[in-house]
Amino acid sequence: MNLLPKSSKEFGSVDYWEKFFQVRGKKAFEWYGTYLELCGLLHKYIKPREKVLVIGCGNSELSEQLYDVGYQDIVNIDISEVVIKQMKEHNASRRPQMRFLKMDMMQMEFPDASFQVVLDKGTLDAVLTDEEEKTLQQVDRMLAEVGRVLQVGGRYLCISLAQAHVLKKAVGHFSREGWMVRVHQVASCQDQVMEAEHRFSLPVFAFIMTKFRPVAGSALQIFELCTQEQGKPRRLDSAERLAEAVLERQQYAWLCCQLRRKAGQGSVSLDLCDGDTGEPRYTLHVVDSPTVKPSRDNHFAIFIIPQGRETEWLFGMEEGRKQLAASAGFRRLVTVALHRGQQYAGMDSIQAELSARVMELAPLGLTAQQQVPFLSVGGDIGIRTIQHQDCSPLSGDYVIEDVQGDDRHFFRRLIFLNNRNVVQSEARLLRDMSHRAQKKRKKDRKKQRPADTPEAPSAAPGKSIDRGYLCCEHHKAMIAGLALLRNPELLLETPLAVLVVGLGGGSLPLFVHDHFPKSCVHAVEIDPSMLEVATQWFGFAQSDRMKVHIADGLDYVTALAQGGEARPPYDVVMFDVDSKDPTLGMSCPPPAFVEPAFLQNVRSILTPGGVFILNLVCRDLGLKDSVLAGLKAVFPLLYIRRIEGEVNEILFCQLCPEQKLATPELLAMAQALERMLRRPGQGWDDTYVLSEMLKTVKIV
Template identity: 40%
Template sequence: MSVSLLPSSHSEFQLKDYWEKFFQKRKAPFEWYGEYLDLCHILHKYIKASNTILVVGCGNSKLSEDLYDVGFTSIDNIDISEVVIKQMTSKNRTKRPEMTYTVMDIFEMTYNDSTFDCVIDKGTLDAVCVNSGQETIDKVKNMFSEISRVLKSNGRYICISLSQEHVLNQLVAAHSQGWIIRVHVVKCVGEKVGVASALPVFIFVMTKMASPAIQIFEYVNEDEKCIRCEDDAGIIEFVRNCQQYALVLHHLGSMHMEEQVCLDLWSGSNNIEPRFTLRVVDLPKKKALNGQFAIFLVPQGRETNWLFSSSAGSTQLAESAGYERLVIVTLHRGHTYQSLDKVKEEISTKAMELSQDSLPDRIKCPVLSLAEGVGSRTVLLESSSSSSGGFVVEESQDEEERGLVRRLVFLESPHLAQTEILMINKSDGASKRKGKKGRQHKNGGKLFDFSELMFPYHKLMLSSLALIGGEEGGKRGRNPTGAALDILIVGLGGGALPMFIKKHIPMVCQDVVDLDGSMIQVAIDWFGLEADQIVTGGEGEKILVHRDRGKLNVIQGDGVEHIMSLSDRKQANTLYHVIILDVDNKDAGSGLSSPPLSFTTPQFLQAAKSLLHPNGM
C-alpha cells in the first residue's frame, strides 16, 4: 500500500475532495477491510439471495461484485464520490446489469422508508466517525438514523469496522435499544488487513427489532460459539481484548522482545481460571543454537517451580533450550487435559501466532517438555477463607520421582506454592523414622516427610540458628523457663517450617502466629501439623508461661498486633532468639512480595527488636 494514499489526519476521511483524489490515484480496488474470502463466511449467515441490499460508501471495493457473482443480485451501491461511481458503473454495466451505482449522500438518502432487507457498511462509519467531538457525533447519529429509516423491520445493518474506541462507543450506544447486536472478529486468509496491520477487523451485525425495549448483546468467539453478554460493556470488552491481542501479535511478529510477554487463553466453559498461560521468552540470536522457535509444555503440578513461574527462571529455561523464541505453556487447575497430543493440537495455532514473521511457513515446530505426558494434578481440597481468599490443596508427582508432593496454593497467586511437603510410602517412612509411627491425617495412607525443607528460603531462614550459636547462644540469652532457643514465626501456611524445626531441632520452643483460623485447620488436617497448644490472639500470654523444649505453640491472631502487644507489656519471659516473618503480601501494587508493608514500619521493627535477646536475629 502506498503511503501517499493514506490521509495525513483522521479528519480527511470525511472530506469529499480527499476521496475524489484517492480514487483518481488508485484504479485498483482498495480492500483494507478484508477481501471477500475473509468476509463471506460471516456475511452469508445474515443475508439471503432474495434480499434487497444497500451498500453505503461503496468506493471501488469488489465486495458488491463478489456478492453479485454468487447470487445476491438485488444490490444498490451509493457513494459521495462521482469519480468512483462513474468507474464502477462503467465496469459493471454489462457484466452485472441488475446492480446499480448512484451518487448519493448517506446523510440524505432519497430512498423510501423500509426499502432494504440489509445495509452493508464497509468502512464508511470509520470514515465518518473521525473523533469524539460533538459535530462528529451529530453526523454519526444522522447516518444511523438514515440507515434505520431505510431498513425494514428485522432488517440487518452489517457494519465492517476497525472499531477504534470513539467508533465503538458510538456504534454500541446508538444500537443498544431496539436492536440485536452481534460481533464477529474477521480472520484474514491472506495478508494482514486494516489501516495498520495491528488493527483487527470486526463485523457488527445489528438486527432492527419492532420493539425498542429489546436489548441483546452477543459476540462470536473463536470456536464459532455465540456468547450472550449482560450489557453493552461485554461487547466493548470483547472488542478491546481482540485489539490488545492483535497489537501484541504485531509487536511479537516484527521485533525482538526485551521483556517477557504473558498471555492467558480462556476456555468458554470455565471462566474462573485460564486454560493455558503462554509466556514468550526471546534470546539473542548468538545464544539460539537450536533454531528460531519452539514450544515448551510445563507438566501439570510443576508450574510453581521457579524455572517456570519467574522471569529469571524462564530465561534460564530458554537458554537451556537454545531457541531464539521459546513459548512456555502452563496448564491450569480446574481443567481436564486428555493427552500430550491433544494439548499440542489445542495450543499449536495460538502458539504459532506468537512466532516471528521471519519464521518460514508450514515449519514443524518442536514441542519440548520434561515428561512424556501432560503430567497430573489431584486437587484434594478447594475452599476459601475471609483472610486468604480461595485456596487449594493438591498433589502431583515429585520432580525427582521420590513420591507425591502436596502443595497449598492461594489462588490469588496460582503459580506460587505457599507450602510444599513430600508424601512418602509407609515403608519409606518407617525406615526414615527408625520405627516411629508417622502421624497420619488426610494423607491417603502415606506419611508426611518432615526430613526435608522444599523451599530454599526456609533453609536460609534456619541458618540464623547457627549464627545464634546453639547452646552457647542459650547461655548468653537463655530464658529462665529452660528452652535453649525461643523462636517466633509469623505466618504458618501449611506448617512445613515449624514441623521441620519440631522434628529436627528439639532444643527449640516455637510460637507461630497466623491470622487465618481456617489455614491453621488446613495445616492440621492436610499437612500433619502437630501443635501442642492452639490459642487465640487474646489468650497469647498463656503460652508464654511454659517454655519447654520442643514445644510448638500456635496463636491465631494478627502478627503485627501480637508483636506490638508483647512489646508493650515488656515481659521478661517474652524474649526470642529469632523472629521469622514468613508472610506473603497480597497487595501486588506495593512492590513487595513479602512481607506486607505493615511489617516494615519503624514502629513495628522497633517493637520486634525489643522482643529479641541481645544477640537475637
C-alpha cells in the same frame, strides 16, 4: 503510490474521496479485506434471496463477487459521482440487475423497511473520524437512516476496525434501540500486519446489529462476541465488557504484529482464554535469545510447562525463562503455563489447540511448512489435582493442590488465588506404600515420638505428609540459622524457646518441633482459616510443646514486649509473614514489621544470645537498603543469605557484635548441629545439608 490519507479526518471529506477514485482509476480498492477473506462471514449472515443495500460502496469488487455467487438483489450507493459512474459502466452488461446510485447515506431516498441487510465495509470508520459534536451528529443521522430502511429482523453488517470510539458509538446507538448487538472477529483478516503501507496492524471485526421490534418498557440488551468464523458467540453482560473484550483482541493482534516485525525486544506475556467462558486457559511468555546463533531449525519452539511447576524459578521468573530459552538453543521460545481449573487431555491435544495461535507469535520469515517443536520436561504435561478450594475472609480464595515434581514425588501446595504464581506453603507427600508398610512406619514413628506429641492427622486418604522434608529453600536457610546459637551441638538436649510469626501450612514450626525435642514453639497466625488448612491438609498438630495463637503478629509481639504475657524471652524469633498488598515493593514482611519501634519490641523479647530470623522479599532496592539500615540500627550483628534463583533473602540478626563468626567458624557450628540432627530416629532428610545453607552468608 501512497493513497492513504495523511489525516484520518480526510476520510469524511467528499472532496477527498472524489480525488481518491480519480487517482485510483478503475482498479478496485478493497478496504478491510477481499471477498475471499470475508465470504465466510458474509454467507453466514446474508441469505442469497435477501435485499441488500451496500452503503459507501466505492469501487470495491465485493458487491460484484456476491452477485456472481447468487446474491443478485443488491443496491449500492456512494457520495462519489466519479465512482458511481465507473461502477455503472463496468457492470452494465455483466450484472444488469445490480444497481449503483449516487446518494447520501445520511439522507437516503428509499422507503422505510426496504432492505433486509445493510452492508457497510469501512464506511462507518470513514465517517466517524473523531468525537466532535458535528461528526457525532452526522453519524447519528447515518445510523438512524440505516435503522429506518431495515426491516424488523434485518441486519446492519458493518466491517470495521472497531476502534474504541467507533465501537462505543455503534453499540450504544443500536443497543438503546433494543437491537441485538454482536461483534464478530473476521478470522481470515486477523493476519493483516503492517507488511506494507496498505495493511493494518489492527484486526478486522464485523458488527452484526439485528433489528428487533420495539417492546414498550423492555430493558433487555443483548451483547455478544464471536472470535471464530464458525465458533459459538460468547454472551457478555454489558457494552463496557464487550468493549474490553474487543480491546483484548486488538492488543493481541498488535502484539503479534510487533513480535513478527521485531526480535530480541525482551519478554512478552499474554493470556489465551477459553472462547466459551472467557476464563484464562494458557499463559504465554515469549522470550527471545538474540545470542543464539541462527540455523535452519532453531528459529522457534514452544515449551509446555508441566502443571504445578509454573512457580519454579526456571519457568516463573523472567531470568529463569531467559536461561531456559538459551539452554534450549532457540532464537525464540514461547513458554506455556496451564491454568488450574482447566482440563487438558494431553500433550497432543494441547498441541492441536495451540498450534494456530502460537504460530501468530512466530518470528518473521518462518515458513508455513516449517515444523515447530513442542517441548516439555519428560515429554508430558504433569499432574495437578485440586484437593480443596475455599475462601478465607482475610486471605481470599485459595486452593490446596497436589502436583507432581520432576523426581516423581508429589507435593501439596497452598496457593492464594490473588497471587496464583506464588506457592504460599508446600509439603512433600510420602510415596504410596502397601498397607503393611504403612502400619510399620506408623508403629516406628510412635516409638520415636515423645510422649507429649500427638499423632498428626492424615493429610488425605491414603497420603501422608513427609514431616522430615522441607520444600522451601528459604525455610531450609532459616533452620540453618539456628547454628548461630551458642553451643549448637547441645540444642537437642537443652530447652529452646521459639516464636514463629506466620503459620501458613505449618511446615516451619512443625520441623523445629519434630527435630528439636526440647523445643517449645509458639506460632502466631492472623488468619484462623490457615490453622484449619495446616491441620487438615499439611499434617500439622498442636501439642504441649506446640501452640498456635490466632492474633495479629504486630499486636502479639507488642503485648509481649510490654509485659502483657508472663513468658520468658525467646531464643529464636522467626518472621515468615507476607503482605496482602501486591502494590508494595516489599511482599514479605508487611512494612509495619520492620518499623524501628516494632523492631525494638522484637529485640526486647529475644535472649541476649538469641537470633532473630527474617524472610525478606523486596524488589525495591531503595526500600531494601532502608530496611537493612533499620535492622542494623537495632541489631548490631546482621548476616544475610540470598536464596539462589529467588527474590527471598534470609536475614539473621543478633544483639552482640562480639558474637560475629567468620565463615569457617559458622560452617563448623552448622556441621556440629547437623551431626546431632542426623542421629538415628531423627527422620533427617539426607539431601539437606545445613552447612551448604550458610556457605554464602555475608555480614552486612
